[in-house]
Amino acid sequence: FLTDGVGREIPNRDLSLSIDGQELSVISVDQNGSFTGFVAIAPDMSLGPILIEVEFSGEDYILPSNSSVVFTVFSNVFVTLDQPDPVAIGDSTVFSGSVKDNLEDGWLGSHTIEVFVDGILVGVTSSLDGGNWSLGWTIPESMVVGNHTISVISPSQGFYRQGGAGSNFTVSYHTTISLQAEETYASRGEKWNFTGRLYESDTGFEQGLVGREISVLMDGLPIASIITEEGGIFSFSQRIKYSTSRGSHNISFEFGGEFLYLPSDSISEVFALSDVAVEVQPITNTIVRGDTSPSNSIMIQGLIREVGGESTIFENLTMIIRWGDTELPISSGPWDNPNTMNFQIRAKAQEFMHPGENTITIVVKPDQSRFLNGVSKELEIMVMVEVDFVLSDLEISNGQRVIRGTVNATARDTGA
Numbered sequence: 001f002l003t004d005g006v007g008r009e010i011p012n013r014d015l016s017l018s019i020d021g022q023e024l025s026v027i028s029v030d031q032n033g034s035f036t037g038f039v040a041i042a043p044d045m046s047l048g049p050i051l052i053e054v055e056f057s058g059e060d061y062i063l064p065s066n067s068s069v070v071f072t073v074f075s076n077v078f079v080t081l082d083q084p085d086p087v088a089i090g091d092s093t094v095f096s097g098s099v100k101d102n103l104e105d106g107w108l109g110s111h112t113i114e115v116f117v118d119g120i121l122v123g124v125t126s127s128l129d130g131g132n133w134s135l136g137w138t139i140p141e142s143m144v145v146g147n148h149t150i151s152v153i154s155p156s157q158g159f160y161r162q163g164g165a166g167s168n169f170t171v172s173y174h175t176t177i178s179l180q181a182e183e184t185y186a187s188r189g190e191k192w193n194f195t196g197r198l199y200e201s202d203t204g205f206e207q208g209l210v211g212r213e214i215s216v217l218m219d220g221l222p223i224a225s226i227i228t229e230e231g232g233i234f235s236f237s238q239r240i241k242y243s244t245s246r247g248s249h250n251i252s253f254e255f256g257g258e259f260l261y262l263p264s265d266s267i268s269e270v271f272a273l274s275d276v277a278v279e280v281q282p283i284t285n286t287i288v289r290g291d292t293s294p295s296n297s298i299m300i301q302g303l304i305r306e307v308g309g310e311s312t313i314f315e316n317l318t319m320i321i322r323w324g325d326t327e328l329p330i331s332s333g334p335w336d337n338p339n340t341m342n343f344q345i346r347a348k349a350q351e352f353m354h355p356g357e358n359t360i361t362i363v364v365k366p367d368q369s370r371f372l373n374g375v376s377k378e379l380e381i382m383v384m385v386e387v388d389f390v391l392s393d394l395e396i397s398n399g400q401r402v403i404r405g406t407v408n409a410t411a412r413d414t415g416a
Contacts, residue, residue: 002029002056009033010062016055027054039071043102047073047159075101077108077154077163084150084169088202088262089139096134097165099127099154107131108160116151145171145260170259175209176201177253177266187273187373188244188308191237194268198232198255208232209261217252242308244272246371271371275307276314278362278377289349289385290413297331298347298381304364306372313341314372318365321347323358351414355385386412 002010011031017024019039027037039052049072058064081097095115100106109129115122115137127133151166175198182193198214199206208231216224216236228234238251250267257263280302288296298321306312316335321328328350334343345362358381366374387409394405410416 001033002035003033004062013056013059016057018053018055020051021053041073045073047075049073072159074159074161075106077101077111077160079113079152079154079163079165081150081152081165081167083167086170086172086257086262087139088172088174089141089143089145092136092138094134094136095150095152096132097152098131099133099163100131101160111154111160112157114153114155116153118148119151139171143171145173172257172260172262173200173202175199175255175257175261175264176206177214177255177264179253179266179268181251181268181270184269185271185273186240187275188240188242189275191239192251192270194236194238194251194253196234196236196253196266198228198234198264200261209255212255212258215254215256217254219249220252240272244308246272246274246306246309273371273373274309275373276304276317276364276375277307278364278375279303279305280362280377280379283379283381287349287381287383289353289355289383289411290351291386292331292348294332294346296349298328298345298349298360300345300362300379301342303342314367314370315341315343317367317372319343319345320363320365321345322361322363323350323353326350326352328360349381349383353383355383357381358383388412 002013002015004010009032011029011033013029015027015029015035017027017037017039024039025037027035029035037054049070051068051070053066053068055066056064077099078101079097079099081095084093084095087093099108099111099113101108107130109127109131111127113125113127113133113135115125115135122137123135125133125135147168147170149166149168151164153164154160154162156162177196177198179194179196186192197208198212199208208228210228210230210232212228214226214228214234215222216226218238223238224236226234226236249270249272251270252265252267254265255263280300283300285299286296287298291297304314304317306314319334321330328347331346331348333345337344360379360381362377362379364375366372390408390410392406392408394403396403
């Protein structure tokens with residue numbers, strides 16, 4: 001009301017309405033001397049006390065007057081709670097979320113957050129400058145397996161009202177996948193064979209989980225799904241394609257989890273080996289037994305290529321030559337010409353080799369560092385022998401029609 005000094009209403013006048021000294025609007029006094037003013041609280045108004053003042057500027061025979069009142073501006077607080085992951089007894093988990101006021105970028109730092117599980121306070125934390133908060137907690141032995149409630153409260157503090165959020169989380173059993181690989185190393189075209197078992201691993205009974213789906217991944221990419229059998233047992237075979245790269249691969253078995261059973265996985269590192277093929281160029285040189293000259297030695301030339309993959313040609317592999325069970329000494333090679341990717345082997349034809357056709361074997365040793373298997377390749381070579389001829393007991397006479405005598409042929413290298 002607007003009244004004079006003796007309490008009589010002063011009607012039909014205009015008053016000035018201001019906030020913290022800043023004029024906001026003009027309000028009118030009605031014929032009964034009463035007035036009503038509305039002050040809108042802006043969403044971004046500063047928090048705390050504000051001074052609202054109504055002033056009459058006065059006129060002839062009426063002095064000015066004013067009146068004021070103090071209001072306090074508060075803000076709502078909005079708390080979020082990230083959905084907790086399923087956990088098991090004894091696990092450590094982290095509850096997290098954010099806290100802000102009504103402004104778009106109104107993230108609240110140093111704000112107290114209280115966390116309750118099943119209505120019991122389990123911890124108090126404080127938000128960071130960006131409004132994020134978190135609280136680590138270990139699931140106690142006293143909790144039972146099943147669903148539980150979690151609530152977070154931001155109590156009233158300063159000019160901020162109380163806010164809160166809630167959700168549910170599940171305490172489950174751990175599961176374990178035991179895994180065995182029959183052979184860690186296998187060649188392209190063969191198989192990696194696995195056996196395993198999925199079971200609950202908290203109670204000590206190790207109860208197998210039957211009829212559960214297990215995803216199989218190779219180097220992170222899905223390749224199959226299998227179903228556990230009685231006792232949680234499963235088996236799986238993966239054929240090694242010829243396009244599979246040589247070397248290490250990870251085969252993963254993953255159980256995605258379900259209500260009351262947590263996910264689990266097991267990884268086996270296995271290795272893909274490659275066979276190699278020896279490609280030999282035709283041998284055209286003359287091989288003379290016992291002769292060490294290059295032109296009359298065994299000379300073999302060719303290349304070694306992986307089977308499958310990118311058909312890579314390899315060099316600097318260990319190679320030997322055998323005649324039966326005997327290793328022939330190599331006089332030069334096989335990798336004396338670098339950067340050609342070809343091997344060249346020269347070896348003396350030993351005295352114990354037979355004249356005529358002989359079978360020799362090229363042996364390439366395995367190279368585990370490059371995941372290569374060994375290989376052997378048989379070759380037929382023609383071995384010649386230098387011979388000395390000695391004629392004796394020849395009798396030749398005039399008119400003789402038949403010449404008789406003896407010829408002794410002696411191997412020049414062995415004397416045989």
